Structures are given as C-alpha cells and as structure tokens.
Amino acid sequence: DTAVSQTPKYLVTQMGNDKSIKCEQNLGHDTMYWYKQDSKKFLKIMFSYNNKELIINETVPNRFSPKSPDKAHLNLHINSLELGDSAVYFCASSPLPQGGSEQYFGPGTRLTVT
Amino acid sequence: EDQVTQSPEALRLQEGESSSLNCSYTVSGLRGLFWYRQDPGKGPEFLFTLYSAGEEKEKERLKATLTKKESFLHITAPKPEDSATYLCAVQDRDSSYKLIFGSGTRLLVRP
Numbered sequence: 001d002t003a004v005s006q007t008p009k010y011l012v013t014q015m016g017n018d019k020s021i022k023c024e025q026n027l028g029h030d031t032m033y034w035y036k037q038d039s040k041k042f043l044k045i046m047f048s049y050n051n052k053e054l055i056i057n058e059t060v061p062n063r064f065s066p067k068s069p070d071k072a073h074l075n076l077h078i079n080s081l082e083l084g085d086s087a088v089y090f091c092a093s094s095p096l097p098q099g100g101s102e103q104y105f106g107p108g109t110r111l112t113v114t
Numbered sequence: 115e116d117q118v119t120q121s122p123e124a125l126r127l128q129e130g131e132s133s134s135l136n137c138s139y140t141v142s143g144l145r146g147l148f149w150y151r152q153d154p155g156k157g158p159e160f161l162f163t164l165y166s167a168g169e170e171k172e173k174e175r176l177k178a179t180l181t182k183k184e185s186f187l188h189i190t191a192p193k194p195e196d197s198a199t200y201l202c203a204v205q206d207r208d209s210s211y212k213l214i215f216g217s218g219t220r221l222l223v224r225p
Contacts, residue, residue: 004157031211041199043158043215056211090157102148103213105157 003027004106006091012112013081021076021109023091031055032074033092033103034066043090049074081113116141116206120216127192127223135187135219137202147185148213149178150201158201161187192223 004025013019025032033056034046047066048056054066063079074091088110092103117140127133139147146165150158162171164180171178175196177188187200199220203213 033211040217042217043201043203043213045212045214048211050211056209058212092157101146102160102163104160105150107157108155 004091004093004104006089006106006109008109009107010110010112012114014114015081015083017081018077018079019081019111020078021089021091021111023074023076023106025072025091025093025104025106027093027095027104029093029095029104030071031094031096032068032071033094034074034076035090035092035105037088037090037108039087047074047076078111081111083113086111086113116204116209116214118202118204118214118216120200120202120219122219123217124220125222127189127221129193129223129225130191132188132190132192134189135200135221137185137187137216138183139185139202139204140183141204141206141214143207145205145207147180148203148205149176149185149187150203152199152201152218161200189221192221194223194225197221197223 007022031050033048037043049068052068065077068074088108090108091106094101094103119138121136149161152158162178167182179186199218201218203215
C-alpha cells in the first residue's frame with residue numbers, strides 16, 4: 001500500500017520544455033507539500049496546500065505552479081525548464097492542518113534538465 | 115532566521131560501535147523537532163518528533179533527545195542496515211507548516 005506516490009520517478013528533458021510531476025496520497029491527510037532537494041541534499045519547502053488551498057508559497061520562480069484538484073492530489077507544473085531546475089522533487093503530506101505533525105514523503109522525482 | 119546545523123557531515127562506524135549524531139537549531143519558538151532517515155534514491159522516512167526540552171523517544175537501536183538548543187540521535191550497537199542519511203528538521207511556531215531541514219549526517223556502518 002503506497003502512502004504517498006509520485007510520477008514519474010525519473011524525468012529527463014531539455015531546457016525550455018514544460019513538464020509536470022504528479023503526486024497522490026491515500027492517507028486521508030489534509031495538507032500536502034512540495035520540496036526540492038538539491039545536489040547538496042538540502043531539502044527545501046516550495047509549496048504547501050491545505051485542503052486545496054495554497055498556504056505556503058516560498059520564494060520560487062513563477063515558472064513553478066502547483067495545482068491541487070482535490071485534497072489527495074498535488075501536482076507541480078514547471079514551465080520553461082532551466083538547467084538549475086535539475087534536482088529531486090519530493091511530495092509530502094501531513095495529517096493535521098496546524099503544525100506539529102510529522103510529514104510523510106513520497107519516493108521523489110529526479111528531474112534532469114539538459 | 116530559522117536554522118538547522120547537523121554534525122558530523124559523515125560518520126563511519128563498525129558494527130556494534132555506538133555513537134551520536136548532533137542537530138543544533140535556531141528558531142524563534144520551537145513547535146517540533148523531527149528526525150528522518152533517508153536511504154539512497156528514496157524519500158525521507160519519519161522516525162521521531164520531539165516537542166519540548168527533556169523529551170526522549172526510542173525506536174529499536176535509535177534514541178532521540180532534545181534540549182533547548184540541540185537534539186541528539188543516539189545509535190546503540192548499530193548494524194549495517196542502519197546505514198543511511200539522517201535528517202533533522204524543525205518547525206517554527208510562527209510558520210508552523212514548514213519544516214526547515216539540516217543537510218543531514220551520512221552514516222555508514224561496516225560489518
């Protein structure tokens with residue numbers, strides 16, 4: 001039983017293309033997140049949605065746009081991909097809308113921009 | 115600004131050799147401190163949440179402790195399967211949805 005799933009696992013694309021990463025959780029959680037893990041392994045929050053409402057929008061280029069069709073799904077669309085976008089992107093979810101609850105992570109999507 | 119620093123960056127142990135990983139943090143008000151384990155090519159796996167100084171949590175060979183400025187992850191008699199990167203993260207009361215992560219400690223346990 002996969003709790004938080006992401007597709008695709010690997011994504012190789014050229015500069016300037018537009019791509020999407022999908023995330024789904026079957027834990028019944030209300031809050032979902034996107035994180036970026038760079039080559040130095042730092043995990044940094046990008047976005048968070050609580051019950052389809054955007055609650056965190058860190059300093060991320062406008063080329064990144066999250067979309068939450070329902071509270072079990074949070075997709076990430078990236079326009080005009082750049083070399084610096086290469087990283088591993090993790091989706092996560094948590095059970096409580098307020099803080100203090102642990103977050104559960106998906107397996108990650110390794111994005112390589114050439 | 116919230117900050118998390120983990121040390122050492124990498125740690126090599128012999129099987130059975132106990133040790134500790136450190137996580138120093140700076141937050142305006144701590145809502146929670148979290149420990150995660152990350153295996154290569156996988157997402158972080160939740161281990162512990164600590165909420166207040168003096169709190170301790172245990173799971174198998176792992177024990178996490180918390181003070182007002184740092185947390186320790188003690189590994190007792192480690193086994194090769196404990197090899198992974200251990201990540202520490204904090205949640206600030208003022209930005210309670212965000213986890214601020216440290217860069218992790220890469221642990222290698224040799225048989």
